[in-house]
Amino acid sequence: MQESSPAQDEDQDALVDALAQTAFVLTSALNRIAADNDLSITQLRLLGTLRGRSPQMKRLADHLGLEKSTLSGLIDRAERRGVVQRRPSESDKRVVEVTLTPDGESAARRIENDVRLAVEPIIRRLDAADRDALRVLLERMLGPAPL
Structure with a gap:
C-alpha cells in the first residue's frame, strides 16, 4: 500500500470536513422541514424514499437501516396518517410492498419543494x-x- 503525503492527508482532511459541514447544513434544513410538517426525520426519509417507488418491506427496512419491527411501526403510523399503504406484490402475493397514497404523494411533493427552497441559496x-x-x-x- 502506498503511503500518502502530508499534502494529500491535508486535502483528504479538508474534503472530509467539507462533506461533514455540508451534512450538518442539510441535516439542519431537513430537521426543520420535518418539524414544519409534523414529521420525524425518519418519516421524512420514508416519504422521500417512496417517491416513485413501491419497495418490498425488507428492502425498505434495509435501505432505511431499520429493524423490520421498527419499520412496521413506522408504516403503521404513516398508514394512520393516510400517507402510505401496504399492498401485496403483483409478482409474489406473499411479499408486501409499500407505496404512497395520493395524500402521501402530495406531501412528498410539498416536502421536495421545501427541500429545494432550503438548498437553493447554497447551490x-x-x-x-x-x-x-x-x-x-x-x-x-x-x-x-439501492432501491
Whole structure:
C-alpha cells in the first residue's frame, strides 16, 4: 500500500470536513422541514424514499437501516396518517410492498419543494457548470440508488 503525503492527508482532511459541514447544513434544513410538517426525520426519509417507488418491506427496512419491527411501526403510523399503504406484490402475493397514497404523494411533493427552497441559496453560489459537476461527482461517490 502506498503511503500518502502530508499534502494529500491535508486535502483528504479538508474534503472530509467539507462533506461533514455540508451534512450538518442539510441535516439542519431537513430537521426543520420535518418539524414544519409534523414529521420525524425518519418519516421524512420514508416519504422521500417512496417517491416513485413501491419497495418490498425488507428492502425498505434495509435501505432505511431499520429493524423490520421498527419499520412496521413506522408504516403503521404513516398508514394512520393516510400517507402510505401496504399492498401485496403483483409478482409474489406473499411479499408486501409499500407505496404512497395520493395524500402521501402530495406531501412528498410539498416536502421536495421545501427541500429545494432550503438548498437553493447554497447551490446558487455555484454556476451551472459547477452545479452539474458537483451532481456528477456526488452520484459517482454515492453509487446507484439501492432501491
